[in-house]
Amino acid sequence: GDSVTQMEGPVTLSEEAFLTINCTYTATGYPSLFWYVQYPGEGLQLLLKATKADDKGSNKGFEATYRKETTSFHLEKGSVQVSDSAVYFCALGSGGYNKLIFGAGTRLAVHP
Amino acid sequence: DTGVSQDPRHKITKRGQNVTFRCDPISEHNRLYWYRQTLGQGPEFLTYFQNEAQLEKSRLLSDRFSAERPKGSFSTLEIQRTEQGDSAMYLCASSYNRGGGVAVNTGELFFGEGSRLTVL
Numbered sequence: 057g058d059s060v061t062q063m064e065g066p067v068t069l070s071e072e073a074f075l076t077i078n079c080t081y082t083a084t085g086y087p088s089l090f091w092y093v094q095y096p097g098e099g100l101q102l103l104l105k106a107t108k109a110d111d112k113g114s115n116k117g118f119e120a121t122y123r124k125e126t127t128s129f130h131l132e133k134g135s136v137q138v139s140d141s142a143v144y145f146c147a148l149g150s151g152g153y154n155k156l157i158f159g160a161g162t163r164l165a166v167h168p
Numbered sequence: 169d170t171g172v173s174q175d176p177r178h179k180i181t182k183r184g185q186n187v188t189f190r191c192d193p194i195s196e197h198n199r200l201y202w203y204r205q206t207l208g209q210g211p212e213f214l215t216y217f218q219n220e221a222q223l224e225k226s227r228l229l230s231d232r233f234s235a236e237r238p239k240g241s242f243s244t245l246e247i248q249r250t251e252q253g254d255s256a257m258y259l260c261a262s263s264y265n266r267g268g269g270v271a272v273n274t275g276e277l278f279f280g281e282g283s284r285l286t287v288l
Contacts, residue, residue: 060210062210088275090275090276097281098281099171099172099259099279099280099281099282100211100259100261100277100279101278101279102276102277105275105276107275145210145211147210149275154216154223154224155201155213155216155224156211156213156275156277157213158203158210158211158212159210160208160209160210161208161209161210
């Protein structure tokens with residue numbers, strides 16, 4: 057079945073460092089791909105998405121490109137801030153958006 | 169606040185007891201989802217509704233679990249004869265689906281803050 061694999065955390069960075077969180081997927085067809093973020097004490101919220109190959113999703117300085125050839129959707133940010141500390145989940149839309157399948161999540165801690 | 173709300177936020181119960189969680193979705197959303205999240209894991213799909221119809225149930229949803237959305241608005245998730253393995257965060261999410269597949273839908277789910285269940 058469809059699945060998502062993320063790099064294990066926690067990822068610990070200093071402020072202004074470059075961030076990459078790896079995500080790969082297995083799916084039939086051509087799913088849409090998402091990154092969700094969960095800040096401490098809050099619910100999951102959509103960070104960005106891409107609906108077809110070579111699309112780039114972006115939001116709040118984060119970017120991810122849908123790479124069909126490597127079945128990947130890695131999350132990047134050029135300069136992280138303390139306020140980016142959160143858990144990041146990669147997800148794919150399965151069955152025509154009937155449901156989302158999530159990865160295990162990667163915790164990011166950014167220190168001043 | 170017009171987001172997804174869940175109640176209670178935290179429930180502690182003894183093994184064998186029944187518990188019920190309620191979810192109030194965003195008012196215009198026709199889809200409602202239940203997920204379960206255990207520590208260090210991502211959300212796992214349990215079931216979803218389109219209006220009042222329950223369209224899919226995961227194999228994770230054993231016979232002890234039942235979900236309803238009687239009027240296509242709020243939903244309840246009941247767990248009967250709770251077991252320690254049921255301890256988890258139960259997440260509710262909603263979305264608006266226009267039909268027409270991926271071409272016209274964003275796929276974005278709006279999540280509540282979850283209901284944490286602890287079974288002693």
